[in-house]
């Protein structure tokens with residue numbers, strides 16, 4: 001049994017270090033603020049163990065097992081997450097005036113990139129003999145945890161704001177989880193889940209405090225590095241909520257560059273809605289940060305992000321930046337992505353497209369650069385949200401006349417042979 005490739009857990013605020021075998025979420029030295037822990041690895045051990053060819057063939061994220069903070073003896077709890085396609089997007093590129101590729105992470109097993117983190121979390125929980133897993137969620141992490149808990153035969157109890165899209169309240173229950181719809185915001189559901197974790201001792205998946213979550217998310221960085229090694233993009237674009245995902249991707253890409261698996265790293269661009277812009281505001285040094293989230297992009301409706309520090313580090317170290325877009329921009333991006341490339345994203349998944357358009361307008365991204373947009377979630381969980389972009393369906397009677405009202409009379413008569 002061995003976790004020897006994990007050196008320590010290091011507090012991002014004070015640098016104190018902790019034993020990675022302990023069940024510990026945050027550094028206890030900081031009252032009131034979360035001292036988020038960083039997993040520090042022994043890369044000599046990882047490098048020795050990692051022998052998979054970087055040939056672009058990626059069945060699942062467990063190709064990078066040597067990099068994951070799981071015991072070498074643990075059996076992965078997996079639904080084949082990761083290994084998502086990196087698609088050329090010629091029509092979207094024309095629309096945005098820059099070369100864009102799309103990493104379609106909405107095609108993960110539960111419809112969201114969260115599965116990368118959840119697979120690691122549930123593998124660790126199961127290996128440690130935990131029986132009950134929990135989290136607070138805007139809906140995607142909930143569905144993801146519920147699916148993997150089902151796979152691992154663990155009890156799952158989750159806290160979701162009651163305003164979450166219907167599909168996100170239903171999906172985790174189909175996987176057999178208890179869903180408690182909290183009469184409040186995601187931030188309030190999150191605070192409650194923390195109290196519950198302390199009182200009941202359930203295993204908490206929340207990436208905001210569970211240091212191992214971001215580690216699963218970083219496989220999207222490993223994959224992108226492998227998939228783009230001959231054409232590393234100038235920019236990789238994510239939407240940001242708590243900030244853990246962009247931080248994870250950057251850590252994954254950066255460590256592949258530091259190990260000389262790839263020659264370069266991209267700049268990270270973080271996109272937030274105007275109504276939930278706390279990381280953007282912190283990055284740009286705004287004095288006042290509005291802690292009330294108000295946006296239709298429900299997955300990133302976060303007023304008090306817990307991973308601002310890791311997100312800002314990713315933006316800074318990569319030479320990237322953060323920007324905001326309006327809800328209308330996001331709705332527009334959802335249909336642009338759908339109609340140009342046949343990809344149906346939820347609002348937070350489409351926000352990077354709105355961000356690229358804004359970055360082009362502001363001269364942040366120039367026309368001769370290349371960009372990868374990471375679509376983090378599928379649109380099928382929130383059809384009511386998408387309906388705001390496409391409007392009501394056209395209703396007709398089952399007659400040719402009603403079709404003609406739409407398209408005019410048929411110009412040619414088809415001849416059918418029997």
Ligand SMILES: Cc1ncc(COP(=O)(O)O)c(C=O)c1O
Nearest residue numbers: 240241242243244245299376377
């Ligand atoms: C679909 C989707 N995109 C983006 C995000 C933002 O990720 P993070 O909170 O790690 O910044 C989330 C949830 O957090 C999400 O569910």
Ligand SMILES: N[C@@H](CCOP(=O)(O)O)C(=O)O
Nearest residue numbers: 137138139140141206207299
């Ligand atoms: N928007 C997220 C929030 C929690 O996810 P996490 O992976 O950051 O813990 C969601 O889908 O619930």
